[in-house]
Amino acid sequence: MKKFSKILVGILVTAGLIALIGMVLTNNKKKNEDKTAVVAQTNAGVAVKTAKVFAHPMELNFTANGKFSPGQELEFSSETAGRVIRVLVDEGSYVRKGQTLAVIKTENLAVDVQTAREGYANALRDKQRYENAYKTGGVTQQQVDQAALAVQNAAARVQQASIKVSDANLRASINGIINKRMIEPGSVLAAGTKLFEIVDVSTLTLDVAVTEAQVANLKIGDTVTVAASVMPDKKFRGKISFIAAKADESLNFPVKIEVANNDKAAVKAGMYGNASFVFPQQEPVTLIPRSAFVGGVASNEVFIAQSGKAVLRKVVSGRIFGEQVEVIQGLAEGEEIITTGQINLVNGSAITVIK
Numbered sequence: 001m002k003k004f005s006k007i008l009v010g011i012l013v014t015a016g017l018i019a020l021i022g023m024v025l026t027n028n029k030k031k032n033e034d035k036t037a038v039v040a041q042t043n044a045g046v047a048v049k050t051a052k053v054f055a056h057p058m059e060l061n062f063t064a065n066g067k068f069s070p071g072q073e074l075e076f077s078s079e080t081a082g083r084v085i086r087v088l089v090d091e092g093s094y095v096r097k098g099q100t101l102a103v104i105k106t107e108n109l110a111v112d113v114q115t116a117r118e119g120y121a122n123a124l125r126d127k128q129r130y131e132n133a134y135k136t137g138g139v140t141q142q143q144v145d146q147a148a149l150a151v152q153n154a155a156a157r158v159q160q161a162s163i164k165v166s167d168a169n170l171r172a173s174i175n176g177i178i179n180k181r182m183i184e185p186g187s188v189l190a191a192g193t194k195l196f197e198i199v200d201v202s203t204l205t206l207d208v209a210v211t212e213a214q215v216a217n218l219k220i221g222d223t224v225t226v227a228a229s230v231m232p233d234k235k236f237r238g239k240i241s242f243i244a245a246k247a248d249e250s251l252n253f254p255v256k257i258e259v260a261n262n263d264k265a266a267v268k269a270g271m272y273g274n275a276s277f278v279f280p281q282q283e284p285v286t287l288i289p290r291s292a293f294v295g296g297v298a299s300n301e302v303f304i305a306q307s308g309k310a311v312l313r314k315v316v317s318g319r320i321f322g323e324q325v326e327v328i329q330g331l332a333e334g335e336e337i338i339t340t341g342q343i344n345l346v347n348g349s350a351i352t353v354i355k
Contacts, residue, residue, distance in 0.1 A: 004010070017301035045350035048341035051306045053331045056324075057285035060217055063276050064208035064255070068228070070269040071203030071258070072174050075198040080104060084187045089196070091181050095172045101196060102170045102183060107264035199269060204259045206238060206273050209252035212271070213321040217279060218243055218255065226259050229272040236260070236267070236273060285325040292337045297325055301320050303338040303345055304331075305353060308340060312347040 082104035089101050127147040133139045180197035183189070204225055210218070218240060226238040228241030244257035257275050296300040297317050303310040315318050331337070336353075338345070345351070 005032075028219070039283075042081070045308060045352035046310070046341055046344045047354050048303075048305070048310070048338045048345070049355075050115060050336040050349045050353050051288060051289060051339050053288060053327075053335045055339055056287045056335050059280040059283050060282055061277060062210075062214055063274050064210055064214075065272065065274045066206045066212070068204045068206055068259075068267055068269050070176075070190035070199040070201050070270045070272055071178060071205060073269075074174050074176070074198045075194055076101070076173070076198055078104075078170065078189045078193045078195055081190050082188075084183055084185055087183060087185055089178050091178050093178045094176070095106065095178060095198065096175050097172055099172045100169045101172055101178075104170065104189065104333070114157040116154070116160070120151070120158050121145070123151040123154040129307060134212040138247070170195060172198060172308040174198055174200055175202070175251035199268075201261055201269050202268055204261045204269060205241070206257040206259055206275055208255050208257065208275055209248065209250070210255055211252060211322075212247070215243065215255070216319050218277070220276075224257050225276040225278070227274055227276075228259060228267045229274065234266070285318075286327045286331055286333070287321065287325055288331070288337055289339050290320070290323050290325050291322075292339045292342075293325070294342050300330075301329075303342055305336040305338055305351060308350060308352075310345045310347070310349045310351050 021305040031162075084102055085105050086103040087101070088103070089095055089099075095101065110236055127150070130139050130144045134141065134144050176194055176198040177200075179199045182197075183193075183195050189195075220240050220243060222240045224238045224240060225232060226236045236259050236284075238257040238259040240255060241258040242254075244254040245252050259267070267273070288302070290297060292302045293299055294303065294312075297320065300315055300317055302313050304313045305311075315332055316328045316329045318326035320326075337353070341351075
């Protein structure tokens with residue numbers, strides 16, 4: 001009997017423990033369900049970040065640094081082989097186009113001209129004899145044609161020999177200054193031998209590079225204020241003569257600025273300089289982050305945050321200024337655009353703005 005009582009007590013205790021555990025589990029489940037409901041209610045919308053739309057004052061003026069190069073530069077080479085008998089210019093001499101710079105020995109060339117002229121005279125006589133003989137039936141038309149061709153070939157040889165004599169007087173092909181002289185009297189030349197380096201610094205070119213945001217505001221013919229680094233107080237007027245159609249490896253666009261250098265060649269080629277690009281006062285423009293565009297700037301689509309929802313808006317984009325993009329049409333000042341989280345949005349999606 002006593003043993004049965006112990007067993008009964010054990011069963012009752014176990015049942016009580018089981019009931020207690022059940023109550024605890026039920027309460028925990030209810031608490032978890034309540035928390036889950038709260039979290040679900042809190043996270044009902046897609047988490048996004050936004051930015052206000054407002055007009056930005058624009059400052060387009062900028063300065064670019066570069067290096068001056070000659071307006072024209074030429075490494076003058078010989079077209080004729082021979083021995084130099086005279087050099088008529090020195091380094092630093094100013095020369096004009098067509099001026100004789102040096103003279104090559106021409107005795108052999110003169111002999112070639114004389115020989116070519118004699119050959120031409122013989123070809124003319126032969127042609128005349130064949131034409132006379134053809135009238136009497138002594139030769140064929142083919143022989144007459146061959147004689148005429150021989151005259152043409154002989155005339156070409158005379159012209160070629162005369163050109164060689166003319167080329168013996170080495171003449172400048174541009175105006176400029178002899179920057180380097182590479183020959184002396186007695187030098188033996190082969191065709192293609194480098195003789196002089198001629199540079200024309202009456203006009204210089206300042207070569208600079210600008211960013212994609214800057215190049216959008218430039219056009220050929222624009223006037224630019226230019227200064228050399230060694231004489232910053234002296235200003236020159238330059239004009240844009242070239243804008244690259246393609247960016248270089250550093251994603252900048254090469255620009256050439258032509259500068260008149262008539263003040264006794266004060267600026268030298270190879271000096272460093274800077275160009276000041278100044279633009280008229282610009283009206284404020286609407287700029288938004290580049291990241292606001294859905295799938296990239298080319299899509300011209302952004303999401304607007306309105307009353308807890310994402311509204312897809314079509315816009316017209318303009319110039320790109322680094323990470324900012326001009327919006328010409330489609331947005332009003334004060335509106336909120338979504339800048340992150342667009343990948344999870346469709347038109348009308350519920351959103352939660354996070355800071």
